[in-house]
Amino acid sequence: xxxxxxxxxxxxxxxxxxxxxxxxxxxxxxxxxxxxxxxxxxxxxxxxxxxxxxxxxxxxxxxxxxxxxxxxxxxxxxxxxxxxxxxxxxxxxxxxxxxxxxxxxxxxxxxxxxxxxxxxxxxxxxxxxxxxxxxxxxxxxxxxxxxxxxxxxxxxxxxxxxxxxxxxxxxxxxxxxxxxxxxxxxxxxxxxxxxxxxxxxxxxxxxxxxxxxxxxxxxxxxxxxxxxxxxxxxxxxxxxxxxxxxxxxxxxxxxxxxxxxxxxxxxxxxxxxxxxxxxxxxxxxxxxxxxxxxxxxxxxxxxxxxxxxxxxxxxxxxxxxxxxxxxxxxxxxxxxxxxxxxxxxxxxxxxxxxxxxxxxxxxxxxxxxxxxxxxxxxxxxxxxxxxxxxxxxxxxxxxxxxxxxxxxxxxxxxxxxxxxxxxxxxxxxxxxxxxxxxxxxxxxxxxxxxxxxxxxxxxxxxxxxxxxxxxxxxxxxxxxxxxxxxxxxxxxxxxxxxxxxxxxxxxxxxxxxxxxxxxxxxxxxxxxxxxxxxxxxxxxxxxxxxxxxxxxxxxxxxxxxxxxxxxxxxxxxxxxxxxxxxxxxxxxxxxxxxxxxxxxxxxxxxxxxxxxxxxxxxxxxxxxxxxxxxxxxxxxxxx
Ligand SMILES: Cc1ncc(C[n+]2csc(CCOP(=O)(O)OP(=O)(O)O)c2C)c(N)n1
Ligand SMILES: CC(=O)[C@@H](O)[C@H](O)COP(=O)(O)O
Ligand SMILES: [Mg+2]
Numbered sequence: 001x002x003x004x005x006x007x008x009x010x011x012x013x014x015x016x017x018x019x020x021x022x023x024x025x026x027x028x029x030x031x032x033x034x035x036x037x038x039x040x041x042x043x044x045x046x047x048x049x050x051x052x053x054x055x056x057x058x059x060x061x062x063x064x065x066x067x068x069x070x071x072x073x074x075x076x077x078x079x080x081x082x083x084x085x086x087x088x089x090x091x092x093x094x095x096x097x098x099x100x101x102x103x104x105x106x107x108x109x110x111x112x113x114x115x116x117x118x119x120x121x122x123x124x125x126x127x128x129x130x131x132x133x134x135x136x137x138x139x140x141x142x143x144x145x146x147x148x149x150x151x152x153x154x155x156x157x158x159x160x161x162x163x164x165x166x167x168x169x170x171x172x173x174x175x176x177x178x179x180x181x182x183x184x185x186x187x188x189x190x191x192x193x194x195x196x197x198x199x200x201x202x203x204x205x206x207x208x209x210x211x212x213x214x215x216x217x218x219x220x221x222x223x224x225x226x227x228x229x230x231x232x233x234x235x236x237x238x239x240x241x242x243x244x245x246x247x248x249x250x251x252x253x254x255x256x257x258x259x260x261x262x263x264x265x266x267x268x269x270x271x272x273x274x275x276x277x278x279x280x281x282x283x284x285x286x287x288x289x290x291x292x293x294x295x296x297x298x299x300x301x302x303x304x305x306x307x308x309x310x311x312x313x314x315x316x317x318x319x320x321x322x323x324x325x326x327x328x329x330x331x332x333x334x335x336x337x338x339x340x341x342x343x344x345x346x347x348x349x350x351x352x353x354x355x356x357x358x359x360x361x362x363x364x365x366x367x368x369x370x371x372x373x374x375x376x377x378x379x380x381x382x383x384x385x386x387x388x389x390x391x392x393x394x395x396x397x398x399x400x401x402x403x404x405x406x407x408x409x410x411x412x413x414x415x416x417x418x419x420x421x422x423x424x425x426x427x428x429x430x431x432x433x434x435x436x437x438x439x440x441x442x443x444x445x446x447x448x449x450x451x452x453x454x455x456x457x458x459x460x461x462x463x464x465x466x467x468x469x470x471x472x473x474x475x476x477x478x479x480x481x482x483x484x485x486x487x488x489x490x491x492x493x494x495x496x497x498x499x500x501x502x503x504x505x506x507x508x509x510x511x512x513x514x515x516x517x518x519x520x521x522x523x524x525x526x527x528x529x530x531x532x533x534x535x536x537x538x539x540x541x542x543x544x545x546x547x548x549x550x551x552x553x554x555x556x557x558x559x560x561x562x563x564x565x566x567x568x569x570x571x572x573x574x575x576x577x578x579x580x581x582x583x584x585x586x587x588x589x590x591x592x593x594x595x596x597x598x599x600x601x602x603x604x605x606x607x608x609x610x611x612x613x614x615x616x617x618x619x620x621x622x623x624x625x626x627x628x629x630x631x632x633x634x635x636x637x638x639x
Contacts, residue, residue, distance in 0.1 A: 001095050004041045007033030015089055016063035016114070027064060027262045031056050035290045037091070038082050043309035046432070047098050047105055050288035050301045051080035051151070054181050054259075058149065058283065059083030061265040062177075065273060066145055072116045072132045076125035076150040078106035079303075080179070081115075088114035098432040100608030105433060120436025121401065122374050123157035125150045126176055130163055133172035142173075145273065149177045152196060153184030153351065156373030167278045168250025175272060176251070176280045179259065181287040185302045186353050190373045195245060200256045200284060246280045255282030260289060299354055322491035327483040328425055330460045330493055332357025334467050335394050336364055338497075342471055346386060348372060348395045350379040356396040356425045376401050380408035380420070387418040392471045395420055399427040399439025399482060406445060409478075414451045419476040421467070427456070427482035427520070428571030429600065429614065434607030439482070440600045443519070444576035446480050447549045453479045453502055454549040456520030460493035462546070468497035475502065484521050484571060486610065503550035511541030514631055515563035516624065519545045519578045522569045525614070528621035533628055540567070540628050548578045551585055560591035565631045567596045569619050574599040596627050 009026060010033040013019050022030065035056045042049045060083070062073055068088070075081040085103065086094055089112060096102025107115035117128040129148035136144045150160060155178065167174055180196050182188055246253045252275065257268050265283070272279055287302075288294025293312040294301035300314075307314040317323075339345040339361060347369035353359040361369040372379050376397055383395040397405065402424055413420050427439035446454045453470075457463035463483055470479040508523065509530065516526045523544045530542055543559060545552065559566065566586075568579035579597030586593065598619040605613055614620040618627070 001099070003092050004037060004044075004095050006037050006091060009033055010037060010086075010091070013087060014091070016068050016087055019060065019063050019087060022064075024263065024266060027060055027266065031060050031262055034060065034083050034086060037086060037094075039291055039309050041094055041097065042082075042304075043307050045095055045097060045099070046303075046306045047082070048079035048303045049291075050183075050294045050298050051077075052082035053289050053291055053294060054285045054287045055080045055149070055179060056083050056289070057260050057262045057265055058177065058179065058285070059087060061262060061269055062147065062149075063087050065266055065269040066147065069113045069116070071145040071147065072129065073114070074117045074125040074129040074132070074146075074148045075107050075119060076148065076154045077122045078119035080149075080151070081107050084114070085112070088112055098434075098607055100606075100612045102607075104607060106436060118436070120433065121404070122154040123150070123159045125154070126160050126163035126167065126174075129176075130167045130170065130172055130174055133167075133174045134170060137172055145173060145175065147175045147177060149179055151184075152178065152180040152182060152193060153188050153374055156184070156188065156190050156192060156351070157375055158377060164246070164249045164251065171277060173276055174278045176278070178255075178280060178282045179285055180256070180282060181285045181298075183287045183298050184351050184374065185355065186299050186351070186359070186371065188373070189351075189371050196282070199244065199253075199282070251278045251280045253280050253282065255280075256284045257281065259283035259285035324488045324491050325460065325493055326357075326487055327460070327463060327485075328355065328357040329360075330463050330488065331396065331423055331425065331467070331483075332360035333494075334464050334497075335369075336361045338467060338471055339365060339368060342392065344390060344392045345471060346370070346391050346393050348379050348383050348386075348393055350374055350376045350397060350401065352396070352398060352401075352425075355398070356423070358396055376404040377408050380405040380422075381412045383420045384408070384412040384416065384418050387413075387420050388416075393420050394423055394467070394471075396423040396425060398437070399424040399442045400430075400437050402442060403445075409446070409452075410449055413478045414449045417451045417476075418478060420478050421470040422478070422480045423467075424480060424482040426485045428484045428522075429605060429610055429617070430485045431610045431613065432607050435604045438600070438605060439484075440573050440605070442480070442482055443548055443570060443572040443578055444580070447578075447581060448576070451478055452549060453477055453547065454482075455480065455547045456482045458518070458521060458523035458544045458546070460488040460490045461495040462500075463488075464493075464495060464497045465500045466546075469500045469502065472499060477502075482520065488521070489524050500546065503547050503552055505543055505545040505547065505552040505555045507555070508542040508544055511539045511563075513563060514540040514565040514567065514628055515559050516540050516542045516567045516569060516628070517545055517559065517578075517582060518542070518569045519548055520571060522571050522619055522624075525619065525621045526569055526624050529624035529628065532621065532625050536629075536634070538628060538632060538634065545578065548581050551581055553585070556582070556585050557589070560586055560589065560593060564593045565596075566593050567598060567624065567627050567631065569624055570599040571614075571619070572599055573602065575602045594631065596631060598623060598627060 098105040106120045125148035129146045133146040287298045349358040351374040353371045383393040570578040574597045
């Protein structure tokens with residue numbers, strides 16, 4: 001892998017100190033070179049694209065005006081922080097971004113002193129920066145500034161409002177920069193989005209109050225500042241159509257400012273630098289700025305994969321034979337198919353309609369499929385509310401984002417035994433996004449909740465059957481179906497749907513001495529391992545459990561009585577996961593076979609291609625075959 005070449009000014013910038021040595025008139029060139037560098041790198045190596053292009057000017061301005069890393073900068077989500085990474089000492093290794101052993105795609109504390117807070121999941125920045133600001137205040141670090149950069153999409157979650165509510169009375173020296181590009185991954189949704197448009201267009205008020213703050217906000221004494229506040233409040237009553245939401249929460253609101261005007265941006269940040277207390281700067285930007293195609297189709301170019309930077313052609317696998325579909329698309333088409341027959345079905349997604357393919361149903365049935373914004377907690381409780389009224393909701397949430405809504409699953413769904421179907425997409429190791437996004441824990445955290453059914457399909461047909469089963473009248477229970485990122489295994493996947501008896505597994509093959517127990521798609525790794533082992537005359541049995549809860553007790557008794565060695569395989573943590581469920585069963589029934597558990601270990605698995613990570617964790621086909629050989633003693637005999 002080769003280092004990406006940088007333009008003449010950018011090549012001089014190894015740290016923000018170097019950037020700060022430049023004069024203001026050179027900043028536009030730095031922005032141009034930085035933007036080009038991101039295009040050059042992402043086109044070849046992949047990664048998030050549009051969001052970083054949109055904050056090139058902001059990234060340069062922040063590091064130019066603020067004394068980073070002493071002043072603390074917190075990026076929300078972090079998918080937009082490529083410019084920040086490149087300006088803060090990582091330019092020469094940026095081509096390793098998201099690669100196995102390389103840079104993380106998100107800010108990460110262990111990677112750089114400029115990464116003040118680890119991110120990946122959205123909407124944490126204001127709370128984190130407020131924590132830093134309160135700590136600074138307590139420690140008497142009066143000159144230290146704290147800045148949270150949050151997008152309009154991330155603002156749709158509940159957490160930023162909890163933080164604003166607190167910050168507004170904290171007196172903490174905090175600047176929130178609201179990067180408003182009117183987009184989430186898909187077009188942003190909700191009333192707040194409308195509100196941001198409203199205040200953007202209420203230009204006269206905003207311009208006037210900007211000027212007033214410039215004149216009055218920096219007055220030396222507290223009394224003068226109080227006076228400034230009073231003057232401003234009076235002006236607001238006269239000039240603003242409705243009072244400003246952020247002001248009502250105790251923030252001073254500035255903007256909207258053109259986030260691509262580097263000079264204006266640096267001037268604005270400079271003037272805000274010495275205004276104490278909680279402030280919000282609303283900037284308007286364009287996601288994908290500077291790369292025409294990315295500006296035009298912002299969802300596609302959120303993370304387009306690799307592409308030809310000249311033509312804009314996105315590189316796709318050349319397909320010669322029919323390919324299996326992505327699991328997300330099986331979900332998307334199947335929910336629509338089910339909804340066409342069952343009028344009680346509705347679909348909910350918190351901000352991932354393209355990612356989970358609920359978009360297929362949203363386009364066909366807009367009143368029955370809803371994107372609620374980045375609001376996982378709301379998505380779950382909303383689903384519970386709908387379920388009380390007889391609606392059969394499929395609430396699709398990425399496994400790792402579901403961590404946000406755990407209490408809602410227990411309190412609002414499970415305790416009331418409401419029949420919500422949770423489709424947990426991206427369950428298991430997701431790959432390039434790394435530990436913040438791996439769906440590692442859902443089996444463990446779901447299976448300990450009473451009343452839940454917890455299942456995972458081994459292939460597309462099984463996913464369809466589980467979805468079909470979950471919405472039947474006779475299945476009125478909370479029902480979890482987890483499946484991985486990426487493709488399945490069946491090119492011909494539109495199979496007729498049939499009911500699966502809840503709590504029943506399947507025997508894939510009989511065998512001798514050892515049984516491999518799998519849940520979900522690693523069942524296919526086990527099939528491949530069995531094939532490999534057959535060539536060595538080793539014949540383990542293979543069972544696909546299908547349900548972790550309830551376990552197929554009859555099948556488990558059969559396994560425990562016939563095999564004295566068991567290997568469990570799951571694309572989830574081994575701590576409390578499916579293997580643990582098997583061990584609990586064996587112990588409760590006084591069976592004592594030798595058990596080896598394969599899965600995600602009790603440590604963080606970093607980013608890389610899923611195959612690399614499965615290999616690292618030892619539960620790919622090779623790892624399973626090795627485990628079988630080990631248990632049969634073949635390895636030892638060979639030695
Ligand atoms: C809790 C959580 N839910 C969903 C996501 C997926 N996600 C990542 S970026 C993003 C859109 C964020 O929009 P915004 O904050 O406006 O940033 P932009 O991409 O527009 O710059 C979403 C939905 C996430 N990272 N975390
Ligand atoms: C930053 C973020 O959270 C999303 O952009 C995420 O990377 C999407 O993941 P998928 O590519 O699996 O949809
Ligand atoms: Mg946005």
